[in-house]
Amino acid sequence: MRKEIPILITLFIGVFMVLKFFFEPVDWVRISAEEIAKIAQVVVASSVVLGVANILRINFRAIVQRRRDWGYKLALLVTMFLLMGAGFWAHFYHHRVTSLVVGDLLFQDLYGNLLSPLQSTMFALLAFFIASAAFRAFRVRNLPAALLMFAAILIMLGRVPLGHWLSQALGLGALLPNVADWLMGVPNTAGQRAILIGVALGIIAVGLRVIFGIERPYLKGE
Amino acid sequence: MTLYEVFLGWMVVFFTLAIFSFLYKDNPIYKFAEHVYLGAAVGYGVVIVYAQVLEPDLVMPIVDFLRHLWGGPTAVYGEQYEVSPGWRLVALALSIMIWARLTKRFNWWSRWALAMIVGAYAALRLVGDAQAYLVAKINATLLPLWPMPGNPLLDADGGIRWVSVEGPSLLTNWLIVLGVAAVLIHFFFSVEHKGPMKGASRFGIMILMITFGSSFGYTVLARVSLLIGRVVDLQERATGDYFYATYIIGAAMITYFVGVKLYERAAGKA
Amino acid sequence: MNLESLDRRWVFLGVAVLTFGGLLLPFRLPQVPGETSISYYNALQNLPPGSLVMISADYSPSTRPELEPMHRLTIYHALKNGHRVINIALWDVGVNQTALAMGWALAQLASEGVHPRKDVDYLNLGFKAGGEVVMSQMGSSIPTTFRKDQEGRYIWENAEIPVVAGLHDMKDVDLLVTISAGSPGINQWLAQVQKRYNVATVAGVTAVMAPELYTFYHSRQLLGFLGGLVGAADYEKLLGMTERGDAVGLSILVPDFANRAMVAQSLIHYALVLVIIIVNVDFILRRRARGGRS
Numbered sequence: 001m002r003k004e005i006p007i008l009i010t011l012f013i014g015v016f017m018v019l020k021f022f023f024e025p026v027d028w029v030r031i032s033a034e035e036i037a038k039i040a041q042v043v044v045a046s047s048v049v050l051g052v053a054n055i056l057r058i059n060f061r062a063i064v065q066r067r068r069d070w071g072y073k074l075a076l077l078v079t080m081f082l083l084m085g086a087g088f089w090a091h092f093y094h095h096r097v098t099s100l101v102v103g104d105l106l107f108q109d110l111y112g113n114l115l116s117p118l119q120s121t122m123f124a125l126l127a128f129f130i131a132s133a134a135f136r137a138f139r140v141r142n143l144p145a146a147l148l149m150f151a152a153i154l155i156m157l158g159r160v161p162l163g164h165w166l167s168q169a170l171g172l173g174a175l176l177p178n179v180a181d182w183l184m185g186v187p188n189t190a191g192q193r194a195i196l197i198g199v200a201l202g203i204i205a206v207g208l209r210v211i212f213g214i215e216r217p218y219l220k221g222e
Numbered sequence: 223m224t225l226y227e228v229f230l231g232w233m234v235v236f237f238t239l240a241i242f243s244f245l246y247k248d249n250p251i252y253k254f255a256e257h258v259y260l261g262a263a264v265g266y267g268v269v270i271v272y273a274q275v276l277e278p279d280l281v282m283p284i285v286d287f288l289r290h291l292w293g294g295p296t297a298v299y300g301e302q303y304e305v306s307p308g309w310r311l312v313a314l315a316l317s318i319m320i321w322a323r324l325t326k327r328f329n330w331w332s333r334w335a336l337a338m339i340v341g342a343y344a345a346l347r348l349v350g351d352a353q354a355y356l357v358a359k360i361n362a363t364l365l366p367l368w369p370m371p372g373n374p375l376l377d378a379d380g381g382i383r384w385v386s387v388e389g390p391s392l393l394t395n396w397l398i399v400l401g402v403a404a405v406l407i408h409f410f411f412s413v414e415h416k417g418p419m420k421g422a423s424r425f426g427i428m429i430l431m432i433t434f435g436s437s438f439g440y441t442v443l444a445r446v447s448l449l450i451g452r453v454v455d456l457q458e459r460a461t462g463d464y465f466y467a468t469y470i471i472g473a474a475m476i477t478y479f480v481g482v483k484l485y486e487r488a489a490g491k492a
Numbered sequence: 493m494n495l496e497s498l499d500r501r502w503v504f505l506g507v508a509v510l511t512f513g514g515l516l517l518p519f520r521l522p523q524v525p526g527e528t529s530i531s532y533y534n535a536l537q538n539l540p541p542g543s544l545v546m547i548s549a550d551y552s553p554s555t556r557p558e559l560e561p562m563h564r565l566t567i568y569h570a571l572k573n574g575h576r577v578i579n580i581a582l583w584d585v586g587v588n589q590t591a592l593a594m595g596w597a598l599a600q601l602a603s604e605g606v607h608p609r610k611d612v613d614y615l616n617l618g619f620k621a622g623g624e625v626v627m628s629q630m631g632s633s634i635p636t637t638f639r640k641d642q643e644g645r646y647i648w649e650n651a652e653i654p655v656v657a658g659l660h661d662m663k664d665v666d667l668l669v670t671i672s673a674g675s676p677g678i679n680q681w682l683a684q685v686q687k688r689y690n691v692a693t694v695a696g697v698t699a700v701m702a703p704e705l706y707t708f709y710h711s712r713q714l715l716g717f718l719g720g721l722v723g724a725a726d727y728e729k730l731l732g733m734t735e736r737g738d739a740v741g742l743s744i745l746v747p748d749f750a751n752r753a754m755v756a757q758s759l760i761h762y763a764l765v766l767v768i769i770i771v772n773v774d775f776i777l778r779r780r781a782r783g784g785r786s
Contacts, residue, residue, distance in 0.1 A: 002330050002333070005334060005337075006333045006334055006336070006337035007337070009334060009337040009338050009341060010337045010338070010340055010341035010344070011341070012341070013337075013338050013341030013342050013345070014341040014342070014344050014345040015345070016345075017341070017342055017345030017346060017349075018345045018348065018349055021349045021688075024632060030632050030633075033628075033629075033632065034629050034632055034633055034636050034637075035309040036338075036342060037342070037622070037625045037626070037628055037629035037637075038279060038309070038313070038629065038636065038637075039309065039312055039313040039316060039338070040338065040339050040342045040343075040622055040625045041275060041279065041620055041621050041622035041625055041626060041629075042275065042276065042279050042280045042313040042316075042317060043313065043316045043317055043320055043335050043338070043339055044339065044621045044622045044625070045271045045275040045276050045279075045280075045621040045622075046276065046280075046316075046317035046320050046321065047320050048267060048268060048271045048621075049320075049321060050320065050321065050323055050324065051264065051267075052264060052268055053321075053324050054324075055264060069253070072253050072254060072256075072257040073257065075254055075257045075258050075261065076257040076258070076260050076261040077261060078261065079257075079258045079260075079261030079262045079265060080261035080262070080264050080265035080268075081265065082261075082262075082265065083261070083262050083264075083265025083266050083269065084265045084268055084269055086269075087265070087266065087268075087269025087270070087273070088269060088272075090269075091269065091272070091273040095643055095644055096642060096643040096644075097269065097270065097273050097274075097587060097588070097642070098587055098588050098590065098591035098616065098642060099591060099595075100591055100594055100595035100598065101595065102227060102230075103224065103226055103227070107269070107588075108588055108591060109230060110262070110266075111266065111585070111588040112230075112588070112592060113230040113231075113233050113234050114233060114237065114258075114262050115259075115262045115263060115266055115553065115585070116553035116556060117233075117234045117237050117238050117452075117455065117553075118237050118241065118255065118258065118259040118262060119259065119263070119552060119553045119554045120238075120448065120451060120452055120455075120553050120554055120556050120557070121237065121238045121241035121242060121452050122241055122259065122554065123445075123448050123554040123555065124241075124242075124445075124448040124449045124451065124452040125241065125242070125244060125245065126445045126448070127445040127446050127448060127449035127507060128245055128449075128503070128504045128507055128508075130441060130442055130445045131442075131503055131504075131506075131507045131760075131764060132500040132503045132504070134438075134442065134764055134767075134768060135500075135503055135764075135767055135768070135771060136496075138768050138771070138772065139771075139772060139775050140772055140775070140776065143428070144427055144428065144431045145431075147428055147431040147432055147435060148431045148432075148434055148435040148438070149435065149768070149772075150435065151431070151432045151433075151434075151435025151436050151438075151439065152435040152436070152438040152439040152442075153439070153765050153768065153769075154439070155435070155436050155438075155439025155440060155443075156439045156442055156443070156761040156762075156764060156765050157761065157762070157765055159439065159440070159443060159722055159761075160443075160521075160722060160754060160757055160758040160761050161521035161522060161523055161524070161722075161725070161754045161758060162521055162754075162755075162758030162759070162761070162762060163758075164521075164522065164524045165521055165522060174524070177524065177526075178387045181387050181388065181526065181527065182387050183432060183436050184436055184703060184706050185387070185388060185394075185706060185710070186393075186394050186397050186398060186401075187397065187401060187429055187432040187433065187436075188432065188433050188436045188437075188703050188706055189398060189706045189707045189710050190397060190398045190400075190401025190402050190405070190429055190433075191401065191405055191429045191430050191432065191433025191434075192433060192703060192704050192706065192707045193359050193362070193363060193398070193402050193707040193710075194401070194402045194404075194405030194406050194409070194426075194429075195405070195433070196355050196359055196704070196707060197355065197356060197359050197360065197402070197406060198406065198409050199351075199355070200351040200352065200355035200356040200359070201356065203347050203348065203351045203355075204348050204351060204352055204356070206344075207344040207345065207347055207348030207351075208348065210340060210341070210344040211341060211344050211345060211348075217336075217340055218333050218336035218337045218340050219333065245501065245504045246501070266584070266585070267584050270584040270585075270587055270619055271584060271619075271621060273618075273644075274584075274587065274618045274619040274620065274642065275619070275620060275621045277644075278639050278640045278644065279639065342625060343624060343625070346624045346625065346628050346684060347624065347683070350624065350628075350680075350683030350684045350687075350688070351683055353683070353687050353688060354682045354683040354686065354687040354688075354713065355683065358687060358711055358713060359707065359711065361711070362707070362710060362711030362712075388527050398710075433703070436703050437700075437703045440699040440700060440702055440703050440719070440720065441699065441700050442761065442764065443699040443720050443721070443722065443757070443761070444555075444558060444698050444699035444700045444720050444721075446511075446756075446757055446760050446761070447557050447558045447699065447720055447721035447753070447757060448554070448555065448557055448558065449507070449511055450511060450515065450557060450721070450753045450756055450757060451556060451557025451558075451744055451753075452557075453511045453512055453515055453756075454515060454557075454742055454743060454744055454749070454753070455743075455744060457512070457515060457516075457741075457742065458741065458742070458743045458744075461741070
C-alpha cells in the first residue's frame with residue numbers, strides 16, 4: 001500500500017498530463033489538467049510551511065539549550081519574525097505587499113534595504129573568487145586548455161565597450177567585438193545546442209522512468 | 223532625505239560590508255549578517271507564499287465555499303472561473319499530507335503528495351523538452367550546406383557568402399552542423415571512440431572547450447557586474463546625505479579587525 | 493617571487509581597488525549595441541500600440557545590478573509606446589522587485605510627461621509558486637492561474653480593470669518578456685509556452701545564462717535577448733538613456749547606470765586578461781627552464 005499507491009498516482013498524473021498535450025481542446029481534459037496544475041502549485045507552496053517548521057524546531061532548541069552560536073540563531077529567528085510581522089501587517093492591513101514609494105510600506109523597505117543588499121552582496125562575493133580562479137586555472141598546457149583560455153580571453157576583451165574603443169583606436173574597425181560575436185554565434189551555438197539535445201534526451205528518459213515507476217524519487221530514504 | 227531613509231542607508235552599508243568582511247576571513251560580523259540573511263529570506267518567502275498562493279488558491283476558496291453553505295454572498299467577479307470546491311479539498315488534503323512529514327508516525331503520507339507533484343513535473347518537462355529542445359534544436363541544425371539559388375548561402379547578386387559574423391554563411395553552417403554532430407558523437411559512449419569516431423570526438427572536445435571558455439568569459443562579466451552594483455551602493459551612501467555611512471562603518475569594522483588581531487597577538491605572547 | 497603561491501587576498505584587494513577606482517572615473521565609453529540587444533529592442537518597438545506585453549520577473553536581488561535596469565527599462569519602453577503591461581513573478585522576490593522597477597519606470601515617464609494609469613495601462617498579478625506547472629496552466633487559462641491580482645482583487649470581467657480585457661490564455665499575449673536569472677525562467681518559458689502556443693518571446697538574462705540563449709536566438713525561438721550588464725547598457729543606448737543623467741551621482745537608479753558601469757567593468761576585464769597572460773608567460777618560461785613539458 002505505502003509503495004504501490006504513490007507509484008499509481010505518479011503513473012496516472014504523468015500519463016494524464018502528457019495526454020493533455022494532445023487533447024487540450026477537449027473541455028474536461030483541459031479543466032482537469034488546470035485543476036491538477038493548481039493543486040500542484042498549492043502543494044508546492046504548502047511545503048514552505050515544512051521549511052519554516054524545521055527552522056523553528058532546530059533553532060529554537062539551540063537557543064533554549066544555549067548551544068554554541070545560539071546568538072546567531074536568535075538573530076535568524078528575530079529577523080524571520082520581523083519580516084513575517086511586517087509582511088502580514090502589509091497583507092492584512094494594507095491588502096498589498098508591495099509599494100512604489102520608499103517609506104510607505106515597511107515590508108517593501110525591508111525588502112529593498114535588508115534582504116536585497118544581503119542577497120546581492122552574497123553573490124557579489126563570487127566576483128572575487130572567479131577572479132582568483134581565472135588567475136589560477138588558466139594555463140596553456142595543451143590544445144584544449146589553450147582553446148578554453150583564448151575563448152575566455154577573447155570574450156572578456158571583446159564583449160565590453162573598451163573592446164570596441166580599442167579596436168577602433170588600433171585601426172582594426174570592429175575586430176574584437178566581431179570575434180566575440182562570432183565565437184558566441186557559431187562555435188558556442190553549436191556546442192550549446194549539442195549539450196541541449198543531450199540534456200533533452202536525458203530528461204525524456206528520466207521522465208519516462210519516473211512516470212512508469214522505474215525511478216521513484218518520492219520513495220527516497222527507504 | 224528623512225532620518226528614516228538615512229537609517230535604511232546605514233543598514234544597507236552595514237550588511238554589505240559585513241558580508242564583504244568574509245573576504246578577509248570568516249568572522250562574527252559576517253556570521254551575524256549571514257544568519258540575518260537566512261532569517262529575512264525565509265520570513266519574506268512565507269509572507270509572499272501565503273499572500274499570493276495559499277490565501278487566494280486554498281484558504282479563500284474554502285472559506286467562500288463554507289460561507290456559501292451558510293447562505294452568505296459569493297464573490298462578485300470571476301466566479302465563472304471557480305471550479306467545484308471539491309478540487310480545493312483535494313489540494314487541502316494533499317497539503318496536510320505534505321505537512322505530515324513533520325510527524326514520525328504519518329511521515330509516509332507525504333509520499334502521495336510528492337508522487338503527484340513528481341508525476342506532473344515529469345510529464346511537463348518530458349513534453350516541453352521534447353518539443354522545444356530536442357525537435358526544435360534538431361530542426362534548427364538542418365541547415366543548407368551547399369549554395370543553391372534561393373537558399374541564404376547566396377547573396378542577392380548570386381555571390382557565395384563564405385564567412386559572416388551574423389546570419390547564415392557557408393563556413394557558419396558547416397561549423398554548426400559538424401560541431402553539433404561532433405559533440406554528440408563525443409557524448410555517445412556506446413561505441414568505442416577510435417578511427418573516424420576518435421577524430422570526430424576530438425573535434426567535439428574542441429568545440430566544447432570554446433563553448434566553456436565563452437561561458438567562463440560571460441561568467442566573469444556577470445560576477446563583476448554584481449560587484450559593481452554593490453560598490454555603487456556603497457559609494458552612493460558615502461556622501462554627506464547619508465552622514466558618510468560607508469566611511470564610518472568601514473572604519474569601525476577595520477578598527478575591530480585590527481583590534482582583534484592585536485589582542486590575539488598579545489594573548490599569544492602572554 | 494612565485495605567482496602560484498600568492499595569497500589570494502591580494503587578488504581580492506586588486507579587484508576591489510579597480511572596481512572602486514573604475515567607478516570614480518569621470519568619463520564613459522561609447523556603447524555599440526549588439527545584434528541580440530537590437531532585436532530585443534525591435535521586438536518591443538515594432539509592436540502596434542495597445543499590444544499586451546506580459547513581463548515576468550523571474551529573478552531575485554542577487555542579480556539586481558544586471559537585471560533591474562533591463563526590467564525597469566522594459567516596463568518604461570512598453571508603457572511609453574502605449575502598450576498594456578501585465579506584470580507577473582515566478583520567483584517570490586519578483587513581486588517586490590516588480591514594485592521597484594515599476595516605481596522607477598513611472599517616475600521616469602512622469603518626468604517626460606507620460607502618466608500611465610494603474611488598472612488601465614498596467615497591473616501586477618503577483619507571484620505563483622510552481623514554475624513549469626504555472627506556465628503550463630497559463631497556456632490554457634490565465635484567469636484560473638491568477639484568480640486575483642497582487643492586491644487580492646477580483647480582476648477578471650471587472651469593468652474597473654480594463655487592462656486585462658481579452659486576456660484568456662498565453663495566445664492573447666502579444667509579447668512575453670521574461671527577466672530571468674535561472675529556473676524557473678527563460679528555458680522553462682521556451683519549453684512550456686513559447687513553442688507550444690507560439691508566443692513571441694524575448695528575454696533579459698544574466699550574463700551567466702546568455703551563452704545558452706544564442707542557440708534559441710539562432711533557431712528563432714527567441715526574438716531577441718539582453719545578456720548581462722552589457723545587454724542592459726545596450727538597451728540604455730537604444731532607448732537614448734545614455735544622453736541623460738550626467739548631473740547626478742552614480743547610483744543603481746540613474747537611467748544610464750549600466751553604461752557608466754561599463755568603465756569599471758571593462759577595466760577589470762582587461763586587468764584580468766593581463767594577469768592571465770603574465771601568469772602564462774611565467775608558466776611557459778618555467779617550463780622552458782625545466783626543459784620539458786609540465
